[in-house]
Amino acid sequence: MTSKQETLVEVRNLKKHFVVKKGLFGRKATFLKAVDNVSFSIQKGETLGLVGESGCGKTTAGRTILKLYEPTAGEILFAGAPLQNLTHKELLPYRKKMQMIFQDPYASLDPRMTVGEIIGDPLDVHKMYEGQDRTDRIKELIELVGLKQDHINRYPHEFSGGQRQRIGIARALAVEPEFIVCDEPISALDVSIQAQVVNMLEELQEKFGLTYLFISHDLSMVRHISHKVGVMYLGNLVxxxxxxxxxxxxxxxxxxxxxxxxxxxxxxxxxxxxxxxxxxxxxxxxxxxxxxxxxxxxxxxxxxxxxxxxxxxxxxxxxxxxxxxxx
Structure with missing residues (x-):
């Protein structure tokens, strides 16, 4: 953690309600209150662990902060800049600074793309590297997460669950983000691999000064990796x-x-x-x-x-x- 406390991510009174049943003929609409008035802040270089039972709203909170879901109400601040009302085009520069590691390494990787294409895709979206520089960057990322260069031309189905999650982490790191939402990144992995992935996340945090929101139901692992911990229950931070x-x-x-x-x-x-x-x-x-x-x-x-x-x-x-x- 940095010695000088600088808030990187802050949410104020964040709400995300999903419409389950529309209100027709004067009837009231039915809403699922997945996240209901949640507030917290994360300092630069630290990890906030978010825990709670399944269905408590942890993942929805993470996705709403990244604007993968549109917030129903509340404020989302990144380095002091409000994000909640930005258009898709205005949000693009912030997409580079905020990335996500998904829970399921099987579902989050396109089976039709090679590892090199998967990792290189964010670089193309943000127009960051071209030609040989792009190839060198992909090789650098592959080695950074403990994979080999000859893995670049292989497809996701040729890898184990732990290796696929490493590919997902390399993709998240590709655009040099400052903040990463780790959405239960180890829950789908074998127990023997979980500690390796968590240790790697800690090493990457120390090397690049990354800030994490670490969502998990594994209380022991959250205690190990987190600087602060928030407990959620039924959409509320308790x-x-x-x-x-x-x-x-x-x-x-x-x-x-x-x-x-x-x-x-x-x-x-x-x-x-x-x-x-x-x-x-x-x-x-x-x-x-x-x-x-x-x-x-x-x-x-x-x-x-x-x-x-x-x-x-x-x-x-x-x-x-x-x-x-x-x-």
Whole structure:
């Protein structure tokens, strides 16, 4: 992390609602509130980990920040410049600065293109390199992610899952970005390969001063790679703090339940630790409960939780919690 804190990415009150059913003949439209009023910032050179159960809105938040989805409301700032209202043409220079590593290395690579064509495609879009310079850049990227130059003319189906994800990372790095959204980049990989990919991402971050939004449900890996961690539940950010602070001093009942599921290598400590079992199912994002989204599964819910949606409040040292019972 850089010594001087400089905010690179900031989102303010970000919302992304998908229309599920259009309102015809005077009926109200039905919306799925995938991301509902989320705010956070990421400093230059740091990694913000975003965790939560499947369907909590992590990936939608990442895609909305990159304008792959149009935000319903809120602000997206990159190095202080607002992006939310930019046209496709106005956004093009920022596309070069912000890239994405996708979750599925099988689906994110065009099977009809060679590795060289896949990595070279962003260079052509942004008119960055031509001729021999383009070829040299592709070779440089191939070696940077631990692949060989003779892989350039092969097709994605000739590679393992880990190698395909390395190709995806090389493609993201091609245009020399400053910010990369890593959308569960290791979840589709074999466990033995996951650590290799994460270590490579850390090395690339140190070498090029990259800033990451690391989206994952693997809490151990998020703790390893992240400087800060945000916890999402049903489209809401319920807690955010420095990684060490969050894992040693979690405050929100949902965060406590989530982290209690972490495996403990020491059998004696594991036997003494208490697993928090949440009762009930996650409410539908089509019809979230009033007040706190977590109140239907929270053992500590009071009347205020059922009436008023809690806002993030600072508990000190940048540790923010959205909970009525935490003081």
């Amino acid at each position: 807690e955010i703090a420095d990684a060490h602070e969050l894992y040693t001093n979690m405050q929100h009942p949902y965060t406590k339940a989530l982290l209690s599921a972490l495996p403990i290598p020491d059998p004696d400590l594991a036997e003494k630790s208490e697993r928090i079992h949440l009762q009930g199912d996650v409410p539908s994002p089509l019809n979230p409960p009033p007040g706190c989204a977590f109140q239907t599964r929270c053992a500590y819910a009071v009347q205020a939780c059922r009436e008023t949606k809690p806002q993030l409040k600072d508990m000190g040292n940048g540790h923010q919690v959205a909970c009525h019972i935490v003081h």
